[in-house]
């Protein structure tokens with residue numbers, strides 16, 4: 026049936042291929058299984074049952090105590106917004122939020138917006154390896170805080186945050202805890218019933234389900250105010266007729282993710298490490314960003330100094346390799362990524378950060394082709410770089426002082 | 434992904450004149466590292482004739498920055514310095530068959546490097562100066578004159594508002610300081626003081642949705658959108674030109690293969706969509722034949 030397109034896809038933190046089994050599972054819900062699950066007839070009933078199965082499949086992957094704690098949404102962004110806005114609405118006397126400087130825009134832009142509405146947001150800093158300042162967290166936790174929202178893993182570097190521990194601390198302080206686990210679900214085991222996490226966001230398209238489907242996990246007993254009001258779907262917590270085909274797909278994808286969890290730890294991690302070692306062994310002036318000892322098994326983010334990321338991606342793409350970059354020019358924002366700047370990565374390196382994110386569909390042959398392709402690409406761009414001494418094959422003696430362009 | 438022309442890709446993949454020229458006697462170094470672009474241009478100039486015998490570039494930057502550098506060196510080789518100084522950023526962009534609007538600053542950088550190199554050769558100190566007014570926002574190539582006019586025409590008082598109306602400052606934000614300086618100056622002319630902490634002014638009083646661009650900014654934005662589409666049409670041996678703007682109606686002339694082509698209406702719709710997106714307001718794109726014979730200003 027479905028076939029992976031030609032080319033080597035190492036951009037799985039951006040989105041993933043929908044698994045063939047998932048496509049197969051969802052197709053009938055576009056055709057014969059078209060009923061509205063709320064309807065009182067067999068057409069609706071059959072779809073209603075499928076949704077129940079999907080809910081249980083998600084529950085199993087998350088280790089949630091109850092399937093009713095799973096609320097289907099339209100995407101990760103909606104889940105994040107629902108969690109944060111619900112906490113503020115449900116506790117109007119609490120006017121503060123704690124989050125981090127390296128969150129995804131789904132959380133960061135919302136928080137910046139809420140600041141304009143008069144809320145106080147504490148942004149936790151990170152060090153050069155992207156690790157959180159826990160003292161700053163403890164200092165900010167108080168009864169004025171409505172919600173702590175901290176990502177479980179960073180989408181650019183894969184660095185993991187100690188959210189389980191942070192959730193315990195929040196609980197002791199009587200503060201709600203939400204985590205954006207979009208990059209984690211399906212990559213590392215999760216057992217929510219044993220945690221103090223009150224809310225968690227996930228997004229289907231990061232784990233081989235389609236785009237446009239997400240989940241908000243909502244621990245039973247957590248005070249909640251819906252974002253979308255209307256019909257009684259999702260027990261009134263998210264109105265709108267269910268996206269049944271995608272919900273069925275997400276359920277199937279969760280089942281597959283659970284079955285393949287060991288492969289993430291072993292096969293995917295092994296490939297990632299092979300890639301990273303292979304590149305670093307051949308390319309000088311390159312380093313891993315984030316915290317290499319504590320990160321997702323599939324992600325590797327390498328800063329190639331003195332060259333620019335978009336140029337790297339264009340050459341990789343020509344070689345049939347898909348990756349992504351924290352460079353300014355790829356996003357249209359013309360600023361290097363906020364994650365790299367938060368970690369104080371120098372501009373000459375931040376612009377050249379390249380993220381390789383793998384999945385269980387990658388092979389050793391893929392990885393070896395990438396290891397062979399990267400060094401000449403980096404060398405080619407460095408030959409053009411004003412910071413690089415092409416004859417010596419090394420950076421200029423004092424790159425940042427030797428080359429000082431006007432209005433840098 | 435950016436929609437790069439074939440020529441941009443060609444010059445990126447196979448850059449001409451890469452590397453430093455040995456025994457160069459004119460060197461220009463410009464750029465903005467925080468924006469991710471920097472360019473070192475080296476020239477060998479024949480002192481007898483002031484002719485550029487060799488040109489080389491070293492660029493830290495994205496695909497279009499490298500392609501623009503390559504294009505610049507190709508354009509100026511063999512020219513006299515005076516001829517070379519007439520090469521505009523638009524010439525560089527044209528040579529490359531167009532650049533995405535967000536990438537126009539890459540061509541600006543090439544021109545500035547050239548000016549800096551010529552100044553270096555002549556023993557002068559190069560100063561960033563532009564025909565239209567000093568370029569303030571390098572990311573979107575917006576100059577001081579346009580910013581000043583827009584501030585005056587719309588009574589703006591914050592950097593945010595300037596960005597909203599002109600795009601200036603919407604990229605790397607390196608120019609926010611410069612925009613504040615312009616605001617301070619223009620507001621002082623009106624006997625007001627610039628207050629960076631002040632909230633942006635309330636939305637347009639006329640009741641129409643969103644903020645309105647100044648007339649000049651609006652025309653420029655429309656021109657820009659049309660320029661960006663032309664390479665696509667030219668690839669199919671057609672072309673389009675802007676004839677007139679009358680309120681919400683934008684009149685264009687379709688030429689070449691586009692003129693009688695069955696796809697003309699689809700093309701018009703595509704152009705319209707592009708302009709609406711860039712402009713942030715609704716306009717109708719109509720063929721020039723549909724222009725009212727006697728233009729009456731409603």
Ligand SMILES: Cc1ncc(COP(=O)(O)O)c(C=O)c1O
Pocket residue numbers: 038039099100101102103129131176178179180205207208228229237239
């Ligand atoms: C950490 C993180 N949060 C949220 C999102 C947004 O998810 P969605 O695209 O489903 O809205 C993403 C996806 O890029 C992400 O990586």
